[in-house]
Amino acid sequence: MSWVADTIEITLDLVRRAEKAGYKAIVLTVDTPMLGHREPDVRNHFSLPNHLTMANFAKVGGEHEHGVASLQDSGLAHYVSELFDLTLNWKDVKWLKSITKLPVVVKGVLSPEDAKIAVEMGCEGILVSNHGARQLDGVSATIDALPGIVQAVDGRAEVYMDGGVRHRTANIAERNDSCVQQGEAGVANVLRILNEELKHAMLFSGTATLADIGYVQFEMLVPGPGKATTPSSQATMVKIVPGSDGTPLNVLEYEEYAKEYFPKNTYDYFASGSDAMVSLKENREAFKRLVLHPRVLRDVSNMDISTTVLGHKISTPVCVAPSSTHRMAHPDGEIASTSAAAKADTCFILSTMSTTSLEVRSLCDLITVRGIHVLALSLKSILHLTMANFTAQNSGLTNYADYVSDLYDQTLSWKDVQWLKSITKLPVVVKGVLSPEDAKIAVEIGCEGILVSNHGARQLDGVSATIDALPAIVQAVNGRAEVYMDGGVRRGTDVFKATTNTYRGGGGWRIHCMAQGEVGVANVLRILDEELKHAMLFSGTASLADIGCVV
């Protein structure tokens, strides 16, 4: 039996019918508080064909409030979400065990801790599965999760697995399609092929029975040269044509949108990193290397992603990092971006290199941040725009890089931060720290916050990814200041991963979405929030404080 409906009557009815129909066990899927966010389904407005129904559910319950429905406008997702129960927890498994004599197998376990709980509850089997990676992206491969779970279960229950079981990945994907198209013959064919291939493998490994295979320990299965060290979560880039109905569905798609929309030199300025852009890529790759180990059955019905920054409550850990020249992207510039951030009830950091002066802001709580790096970017002159915070100095220089470096001071040192602290009562956050040593100095000087950042890898190429630098800095700061991060945050799962280290989050976004002005910024903030909530739902973490044990 897959999934538990949110009324006892429906579950009870399903169990009784399964018993009566002669089923030999109940397989309970435990990691599915809702359907995964599958962008192709959303894009296709996928829905069940009219002539098909979920035959096991004669009647469907009422509306289900889970706070992330708008992300899932696939018809099936909506339908199914009405059947699920976000309060599902291990007590429900206990109840299930109490109402049937059939063995219960829990499906969707990825952590040894959950496997142990399942065994203690008396479950007869554990199916290690991430549902073919159709629920939460970024989780561990099931074959990687298996050894730890087998060890934890220690023979007290049967352990099975699914996920990625193929012959040669590309070929089998085609075979899977034809398998469905061929009905019973197709399914029989795939079962035959896999059995024959297994027998081949056993013949060539000197293992005559399945029990013999045990001597090939997991540690002996050495990854080949082609083994991927990152989850296969590369987002598919979809060509977005402005003016079509192709509104970007995720933050990465805004980059495509911007490429079509902006003049080349504007796009290049927004999108680039410095030199060979190694660190730009690394900011993303480092996130992908972090694998999620979700927990299950932890009642995620009371979802809360609010947090605080320097004593100010905000509704989301996704904030807006400072970036220059918003009016180059859209005529409404910083007014639009601050307005979107204010409506999302989150923190906005105004860049000194703003094209709107800091007095013309729509946010009440502005954090003063002093950039401690010299911007060295090459861009053709943008003569109709000015650095509104430096009106007295807007003359003469027509090259942006010259203009900016003219404003900065290469003698800048920690003494200047000390001076800054002495002239204002506002909290001071230093942005651009990548080493624990510097973080400690900042704390000693009395800085209230540290924003771990390599400025989107736009300064020095070759530096570490910020998400890699974060843990050591969190440790060095040891709670004496708030720690935030930005760099490479493009998915809600990235925010989730960063939050495990900071408990406050941070994050930024490339300015690409400014192509749509306030609507674009609002859209990106909404997408990241909803993706974060998804990650939390599927990981058994109802609040940001709960995150910590899953990366």
Ligand SMILES: Cc1cc2nc3c(=O)[nH]c(=O)nc-3n(C[C@H](O)[C@H](O)[C@H](O)COP(=O)(O)O)c2cc1C
């Ligand atoms: C176009 C652009 C302009 C930026 N301008 C500034 C700036 O004026 N001051 C600053 O401290 N950081 C600036 N940054 C860096 C961002 O604050 C942030 O650190 C970076 O965008 C995070 O990396 P990501 O965009 O790849 O996620 C800028 C970044 C971009 C992309």
